Amino acid sequence: MPAVGDARTSTRPLPSPRTADRPDAGRGDRPTGASRRRLRRGARWLLALALVLTALNLRPAISGLGPLLEEVRTGLGMGGTVAGLLTSVPALCFALFGGVAPRLARRLGPVTVVAAGTAAITLGLALRPLAPNTAVFLGCTALALAGIAVANVLLPMVVKGWFPDRQGTMTGLYSMALALGTAGAAAVTVPLAQRLGGDWRPGLLVWALPAAIALACWAVTLRRGVPRPSPEALAGSSPDPAGAPVRTPDEPGSTGSRPLRRSPTALALMLFFGLQSTAAYVTMGWMPQIFRDAGVPAVTSGLLLAVIMGMGVPLAFVLPRLAVRLPHQGPLVTLLGLCGLAGYIGLWLAPAQGAWAWAVLLGISGCAFPVALAMIGLRARTPAGVGRLSGFAQSGGYLLAVPGPLIIGALQETTGGWDVPLLLLTALMVLQIAVGVRAGRPGVVEDGA
Known part of the structure; x- marks a missing residue:
């Protein structure tokens, strides 16, 4: 038996069973600096993957329902008024539930809340096809939209x-995933339903699967431990050691608890977000009908909508990266708005003859959404500030977008055509350019911008 002194003079302790399988197990129980860096990088990449997979699931609950809405109405005995309101319910839910997201993030941490939101999306999409009546269907839809709302607000945070050195790239990646989910659900939901027996229920149920995959990724991320937020992004704030609740202290020049409605930049961002959301929901709800009323076949009208939505897949990755490199995002906002104006004017002059060109122009204009997300990240200094600004701009903006599709439909029914609705959309696009240029000015809301 070795002497006690022999054990004390041993310079190389045996690895414990808990550490024997680690690369640095032979060098003691504490990992080396290189090992810690590898673990941090792995956790950061896992967090990035969870973020992108979540973004992929932020629109199929909406865009996947539209192509099957007639079958859903027939199956549930849903009235026309309720079906019409479904075009505005997403924006209303985003406004209501998105407003509480920053407060939840301060209490529980943004990563935890986004993971919980993904769970709500998964549960809502899984239960919705099983609904026996309209009330349960609407309740399940609201559950999914609540999860989408909190993720909408907190992903920029x-x-x-966690990625302050890659803001443009990460915003582009998750914006591209969001656009891909939107266009993909609109394009393949009907073919999937046909292959799964022709019933609308399996066609909607299938979208719970990618949501469940994203939820599993969040579960692994939380189990392995969320990496600390970046120190450079948290300068002047006090993060939780796990990078969860993030608070901004009341410092000279900080907004602290000052209402963001007093900030011209925050107000401009809210208006810009609301106007581009109005254009997006009008496009998703009415654009196929505009083309059909001009004589374009129904199948082609659906493909044109897919083109409009699909333009965001490549451009949503490029434009945020460009936006963060520009000292002023006004020129980019103006360029996108001019494409929208050209698309609306084309629809007024020759809707059928130049349908594909107008679809491309409106698709480019629709990429104001990822640019708005990028600007939210640029107009606040800390994650807490971004969370507050994101909640303010998105909740208020979505609330402004609620009446848009209803007003356009009412104008079309009253006038018997699309000239007046297109004139209103043109005027709103001019206003979108103006407030977007103001929101694109350099500065952060903590400095009273």
Whole structure:
């Protein structure tokens, strides 16, 4: 038996069973600096993957329902008024539930709340096809939209806190995933339903699968431990050691608890977000009908909508990266708005003859959404500030977008054509350019911008 002194003079302790399988197990129980860096990088990449997979699931609950809405109405005995309101319910839910997201993030941490939101999306999409009546169907839809709302608001906060050196790239990646989910659900939901027996229920149920995959990725991320937020992004703030609740202290020049409605930049961002959301929901709800009323076949009208939505897949990755490199995002906002104006004018002059060109122009204009997300990240200094600004701009903006599709439909029914609705959309696009240029000015809301 070795002497006690022999054990004390041993310079190389045996690895414990818990550490024997680690690369640095032979060098003691504490990992080396290189090992810690590898673990941090792995956790950061896993967080990025969870973020992108979540973004992929932020629109199929909406865009996947439209192509099957007639079958859903027939199956549930849903009235026309309720079906018409479904075009505005997403924006209303985003406004209501998105407003509480920053407060939840301060209490529980943005990563935890986004993971919980993904769970709500998964549960809502899984239960919705099983609904026996309209009330249960609407309740399940609201559950999914609540999860989408909190993720909408907090993803820019997660990017600011954990990827400050890659804001443009990460915003572009998750914006591209969001656009891909939107266009993909619109394009393949009907073929999937046909292959699965022709019933609308399996066609909607299938979209719970990618949501479940994203939820599993969040579960692994939380189990392995969320990496600390970046120190450079948290300068002047006090993060939780796990990078969860993030608070901004009341410092000279900080907004602290000052209402963002007093900030011209925050107000401009809210208006810009609301106007581009109005254009997006009008496009998703009415654009196929505009083309059909001009004589374009129904199948082609659906493909034109897919083109409009699909333009965001490549451009949503490029434009945020460009936006963060520009000192002033006004020129980019103006360029996108001019494409929208050209598309609306084309629809007024020759809707059928130049349908594909107008679809491309409106698709480019629709990429104001990822640019708005990028600007939210740029107009606040800390993750807490981004969370507050994101909640303010998105909740208020979505609330402004609620009446848009209803007003356009009412104008079309009253006038018997699309000239007056297109004139209104043109005027709103001019206003979108103006407030977007103001929101694109350099500065952060903490400095009273």
